[in-house]
Amino acid sequence: MISTMSDLQKRDLNHVWHPCSQMKDYEDLPPIVIKKGKGIYLYDENDKEYIDAVSSWWVNLFGHSNERISKALADQAFQLEHVIFANFTHEPAVLLSEKLVQLTPYGLHKVFFADNGSSAIEVALKMSFQYHLQKNKPKKTRFLALTDAYHGETLGALSVGGVDLYNKVFRPLLLDTVRAQGPNCFRCPFNERSESCNVPCISYVEEKLKEHHQELSAIIIEPLIQAAAGMKMYPPGYLKQLKELCEKYDVHLIADEVAVGFGRTGTMFACEQAGISPDFMCLSKGLTGGYLPMSVVLTTDEVYDAFYDDYETMKAFLHSHSYTGNPLTCRVALEVLKIFEDEKVLDQIKEKGAYMRELAIRTFEGHPFVGEYRQTGMVGAIELVKDKETKEPFPSKDRVGYQIYKIALEKGLLLRPLGNILYFMPPYVITKDEINIMIEKTNEAIREFFAND
Numbered sequence: 001m002i003s004t005m006s007d008l009q010k011r012d013l014n015h016v017w018h019p020c021s022q023m024k025d026y027e028d029l030p031p032i033v034i035k036k037g038k039g040i041y042l043y044d045e046n047d048k049e050y051i052d053a054v055s056s057w058w059v060n061l062f063g064h065s066n067e068r069i070s071k072a073l074a075d076q077a078f079q080l081e082h083v084i085f086a087n088f089t090h091e092p093a094v095l096l097s098e099k100l101v102q103l104t105p106y107g108l109h110k111v112f113f114a115d116n117g118s119s120a121i122e123v124a125l126k127m128s129f130q131y132h133l134q135k136n137k138p139k140k141t142r143f144l145a146l147t148d149a150y151h152g153e154t155l156g157a158l159s160v161g162g163v164d165l166y167n168k169v170f171r172p173l174l175l176d177t178v179r180a181q182g183p184n185c186f187r188c189p190f191n192e193r194s195e196s197c198n199v200p201c202i203s204y205v206e207e208k209l210k211e212h213h214q215e216l217s218a219i220i221i222e223p224l225i226q227a228a229a230g231m232k233m234y235p236p237g238y239l240k241q242l243k244e245l246c247e248k249y250d251v252h253l254i255a256d257e258v259a260v261g262f263g264r265t266g267t268m269f270a271c272e273q274a275g276i277s278p279d280f281m282c283l284s285k286g287l288t289g290g291y292l293p294m295s296v297v298l299t300t301d302e303v304y305d306a307f308y309d310d311y312e313t314m315k316a317f318l319h320s321h322s323y324t325g326n327p328l329t330c331r332v333a334l335e336v337l338k339i340f341e342d343e344k345v346l347d348q349i350k351e352k353g354a355y356m357r358e359l360a361i362r363t364f365e366g367h368p369f370v371g372e373y374r375q376t377g378m379v380g381a382i383e384l385v386k387d388k389e390t391k392e393p394f395p396s397k398d399r400v401g402y403q404i405y406k407i408a409l410e411k412g413l414l415l416r417p418l419g420n421i422l423y424f425m426p427p428y429v430i431t432k433d434e435i436n437i438m439i440e441k442t443n444e445a446i447r448e449f450f451a452n453d
């Protein structure tokens, strides 16, 4: 395979260490050199076309090289590219903070800027801890997180993560997090059907709260979809009850909407479906439509006020990143939010989501190795199982998802499964015809794999 590599592929492998990859895998499957992107398509150096069914790691909303966003970015680049954000500000940041406060659930009035999802999590954890310290609750030093949670890769974020694949090696370095069994609808221990479910599994969280609330600063959760764990979906009722428990036990709720924010679940933010507002909301990924790294943490006046005092009290939140509040990213994010309004994107998501669901169910549910097709908004997932009756998973060493990924790539479809779960998280600009093609190619790839297996 090495000999068939292009010049750029060889030179890439001389020096580049790719994320979340066993680099030895690149011997068989060298990095695909992408030359340009347009809409839902990526084009490699041989002009081969790929449908970007995963929105390039869940960030792209309105297609690659989007006309409006590119123009806004270029315009801003000639105006002001960056300025220190302590003691200074600029119009794009002001407009963006106003817009975010207006769009997010009630009570979130303050916006803190960071530059990727993981650092937003760090900010929320640190703010929650320092809040309690300054409110004379110095014992509240720990966090509660769910099994199968994913909140990013920095040490604080990994500490509240529950996916062994990512955090097991680093366990000696991580914070001592309280862990509660999270919802598991596909393999529900209570045998509930999600449509009528009263979320009895919330009792796992309640038990931990009863036991640990005095030492707990916050609960962190991915609303409606535990994405990195394999697009595990659960009903809004769970969030509603969780919010009530947080109030009862005086523990903050951190909503990590890094993956699900900005329309992915069918509403602008997933929390809306439960009618709740958290104490902290972390946003990133879709915020800049896949253009530039940025994240924000929104919080309440109550939290903000606990830090607001004379300088000598040393109550300030002394956290910063060099690129905090970067004007280019703010301007791009503003354009993204304008597109949501101008093009009635949430209505489009509703319609395209319904179409995708109907077609996907028809296509996949009869397949002998498809345990379930599930969907929330514009996130669809196919869970492959070894045995449909018992829901026994394929052993991870078989790398079933990865094999199907390789077949799909040949067909011009970028899927990148999570273990045995294939998923669709396409840019919202995808058309119904393109949904047909995406689902058809996926179906072919699955069938070819199992025909040859």
Ligand SMILES: *Cc1c(COP(=O)(O)O)cnc(C)c1O
Pocket (backbone or CB within 6 Å): 116, 117, 118, 119, 121, 150, 151, 152, 153, 222, 227, 228, 256, 257, 258, 259, 260, 284, 285
């Ligand atoms: C991706 C993700 C993160 C981390 O964001 P990065 O920008 O990759 O650091 C945090 N939480 C959730 C739910 C995510 O999906």
